[in-house]
Amino acid sequence: MSVISVQDLTKRYPRATALDQLTVDVSPGVTGLVGANGAGKSTLIRILLGLTPATSGRAAVLGEDVVTNGERIRARVGYMPEHDCLPPDVSATEFVVHLARMSGLPPTAARERTADTLRHVGLYEERYRPIGGYSTGMKQRVKLAQALVHDPRLVLLDEPTNGLDPAGREDMLRLIRRVHTDFGISVLVTSHLLGELERISDHVVVIDAGRLLRSSSTSEFTQATRVMAVEATDGPGGTLPALGPALTRRLTAAGLRTRPAGQVLLVELTDDRTYDLIRDTVADLGLGLVRIEQRRHRIEEIFTTPAPGAAPAVPPDGAPPVPSPGVPGRHAAEEAADGQDRSRPGAG
Amino acid sequence: MARTGAGPVPASGAPPAPATAGGRRGVIHDIGYRHYDGPRLGRGYLLRSLFTNSLRAAYGLGRSARSKALPLLMLGVMCVTAVILVVVAIAARMQDLPLPYARYFTVMSTVIAIYLAAQAPQLVSRDLRFHVVPLYFSRPLSSAGYALAKFAGMAAALFVLVALPLLILYAGALLARMPAWEHTRELLGALAGVALLSLLLAGIGLVLAALTPRRGLGVASVIAVLVITYTIVGIVQGLAVDQGNLGAGGWFGLLSPFTLVDGAQVWAFGAETSAQIPPQGTFAGVVFLLVTLAGSAGSLALLALRYRRVAVS
Numbered sequence: 001m002s003v004i005s006v007q008d009l010t011k012r013y014p015r016a017t018a019l020d021q022l023t024v025d026v027s028p029g030v031t032g033l034v035g036a037n038g039a040g041k042s043t044l045i046r047i048l049l050g051l052t053p054a055t056s057g058r059a060a061v062l063g064e065d066v067v068t069n070g071e072r073i074r075a076r077v078g079y080m081p082e083h084d085c086l087p088p089d090v091s092a093t094e095f096v097v098h099l100a101r102m103s104g105l106p107p108t109a110a111r112e113r114t115a116d117t118l119r120h121v122g123l124y125e126e127r128y129r130p131i132g133g134y135s136t137g138m139k140q141r142v143k144l145a146q147a148l149v150h151d152p153r154l155v156l157l158d159e160p161t162n163g164l165d166p167a168g169r170e171d172m173l174r175l176i177r178r179v180h181t182d183f184g185i186s187v188l189v190t191s192h193l194l195g196e197l198e199r200i201s202d203h204v205v206v207i208d209a210g211r212l213l214r215s216s217s218t219s220e221f222t223q224a225t226r227v228m229a230v231e232a233t234d235g236p237g238g239t240l241p242a243l244g245p246a247l248t249r250r251l252t253a254a255g256l257r258t259r260p261a262g263q264v265l266l267v268e269l270t271d272d273r274t275y276d277l278i279r280d281t282v283a284d285l286g287l288g289l290v291r292i293e294q295r296r297h298r299i300e301e302i303f304t305t306p307a308p309g310a311a312p313a314v315p316p317d318g319a320p321p322v323p324s325p326g327v328p329g330r331h332a333a334e335e336a337a338d339g340q341d342r343s344r345p346g347a348g
Numbered sequence: 349m350a351r352t353g354a355g356p357v358p359a360s361g362a363p364p365a366p367a368t369a370g371g372r373r374g375v376i377h378d379i380g381y382r383h384y385d386g387p388r389l390g391r392g393y394l395l396r397s398l399f400t401n402s403l404r405a406a407y408g409l410g411r412s413a414r415s416k417a418l419p420l421l422m423l424g425v426m427c428v429t430a431v432i433l434v435v436v437a438i439a440a441r442m443q444d445l446p447l448p449y450a451r452y453f454t455v456m457s458t459v460i461a462i463y464l465a466a467q468a469p470q471l472v473s474r475d476l477r478f479h480v481v482p483l484y485f486s487r488p489l490s491s492a493g494y495a496l497a498k499f500a501g502m503a504a505a506l507f508v509l510v511a512l513p514l515l516i517l518y519a520g521a522l523l524a525r526m527p528a529w530e531h532t533r534e535l536l537g538a539l540a541g542v543a544l545l546s547l548l549l550a551g552i553g554l555v556l557a558a559l560t561p562r563r564g565l566g567v568a569s570v571i572a573v574l575v576i577t578y579t580i581v582g583i584v585q586g587l588a589v590d591q592g593n594l595g596a597g598g599w600f601g602l603l604s605p606f607t608l609v610d611g612a613q614v615w616a617f618g619a620e621t622s623a624q625i626p627p628q629g630t631f632a633g634v635v636f637l638l639v640t641l642a643g644s645a646g647s648l649a650l651l652a653l654r655y656r657r658v659a660v661s
Contacts, residue, residue: 049485049486051485051486071488071490074486074488075388081479083479084478085478085480086478086480087474089411089415090411094410098397099483099487101397102398102487102489103388104387104388104389105384105386105388106389106393109386150388151384182380182381184381
């Protein structure tokens with residue numbers, strides 16, 4: 001059963017078309033909704049909550065029609081807005097208890113669920129202090145907590161990583177993944193950054209200018225390949241990529257296929273002993289091993305795929321995929337370029 | 349993913365010893381996520397919860413000490429004045445209270461105006477300014493329900509503000525062994541008038557405050573409207589008294605909420621007037637009462653309309 005079902009949904013404003021004949025089905029799990037700012041993500045969420053009427057088309061959430069059963073939907077769905085929505089002069093506990101009651105939880109249950117939920121999102125002693133003194137990361141957790149406090153079956157998270165520093169972003173993404181894996185709640189999460197959604201989503205929906213660009217499961221285009229990315233340095237604090245010919249030679253001698261790519265060395269995985277071999281070889285050379293990571297296809301590739309319906313780019317048989325230049329630094333670059341990055345997903 | 353991947357491996361190549369291999373220390377048991385299977389209450393409960401929350405907010409309860417200061421100070425002024433009147437009445441062995449119950453809100457209108465101007469924005473513009481409104485409207489409560497609960501909360505807070513000193517006066521009157529039946533009757537009539545006043549002022553205050561997310565503007569507009577209308581009525585009725593034109597002068601009482609409710613309760617509950625010219629005749633009295641009720645209902649409708657627009661914007 002799909003948690004969200006949208007058919008031919010169109011939303012026209014006097015001066016713009018926010019959604020244009022959008023048809024998409026969202027299954028239980030974590031679904032990433034990707035699009036540039038203004039692509040129609042927030043409009044879609046407002047329609048799904050039954051807050052804005054669509055110009056034409058139909059939409060159902062948890063099997064309920066958004067036009068006729070908006071109230072029932074809102075009782076079983078949690079919503080985390082993109083912008084600030086927290087008053088500074090109350091504590092997180094006081095605020096979330098109140099909103100739990102506004103979702104219909106009796107007073108005692110509201111208090112218990114608030115304490116539990118704030119703990120699950122990682123707020124402890126500070127939850128008794130006024131929200132005005134919180135960091136951005138803590139505020140985002142309170143916003144997430146209020147969306148989860150009534151134990152919804154689905155949460156709609158609008159740009160939950162906005163304004164967070166890289167560490168806060170990682171924490172939030174991990175938390176969102178847990179909302180599904182540990183809490184059993186389906187998630188629709190929007191972002192204008194593709195990279196961060198590929199790691200936490202089971203399914204990615206890409207919209208551009210209100211139209212569906214692509215909807216497919218993440219595994220379809222980020223299937224794990226039998227290729228490891230190895231990064232090493234020449235000592236603690238060393239910045240030089242120490243992928244000297246020595247490492248390549250030793251690994252090749254051991255019967256592994258390798259290929260340098262930017263700062264990482266791609267090594268084909270033959271069996272489980274490959275991990276040990278890489279580790280021991282790096283250690284023997286006196287290098288510091290930064291990471292061994294399974295290489296995946298990147299969601300970005302779908303934007304470089306000409307036809308929306310075409311299969312994701314698959315590398316030639318047996319050969320490691322060729323990553324775009326600067327791949328290892330991609331996340332950091334994305335995070336730093338947050339502001340300038342917004343138009344990118346629509347570029348395809 | 350570098351941060352979440354394996355950390356740098358020591359050059360020696362030995363895998364790091366598991367950190368937990370040592371002694372056992374206190375363990376925090378994470379009981380994990382639990383689903384909620386309990387009841388989910390309906391619209392009535394949501395309205396009651398928001399009403400209670402708004403009433404508490406109108407007195408700064410559950411907020412910082414600073415938020416409590418002004419509303420509690422105003423409540424204090426209202427009550428201490430009543431206590432002083434009682435003490436005077438008892439000390440001077442008066443046969444009646446120095447001020448009738450029904451006239452109390454007009455005499456104290458400045459205090460009431462300051463309270464309303466300060467607290468109406470607390471109830472509505474705060475949610476607008478900090479964008480809390482979407483969190484309400486993404487829940488089952490409708491925008492009309494939100495407006496109704498806020499309106500009721502503000503009206504109840506005003507009722508407490510004005511009715512409490514009347515109860516103090518009443519207790520004092522009984523202590524001074526003034527005629528109990530007569531005082532009970534007067535008190536009940538005055539409380540009905542206070543109810544009318546609370547509904548009207550709550551509506552006016554919230555509509556003005558909800559126009560702007562800026563608290564300062566809300567405060568200024570509420571105080572300006574209340575003070576200016578009251579002053580105009582005072583000046584015009586003063587002139588009318590001088591000219592001996594009571595009929596026309598009486599109608600000007602419609603302009604200020606305080607003289608409007610005063611006129612309504614003079615006709616409806618036989619209260620003693622505080623205005624220079626009360627409404628003249630039955631027809632005028634009926635009009636004053638109807639305008640009071642229409643003003644309350646109309647401002648509630650405007651408030652609901654305002655939030656309907658916020659909800660879909």
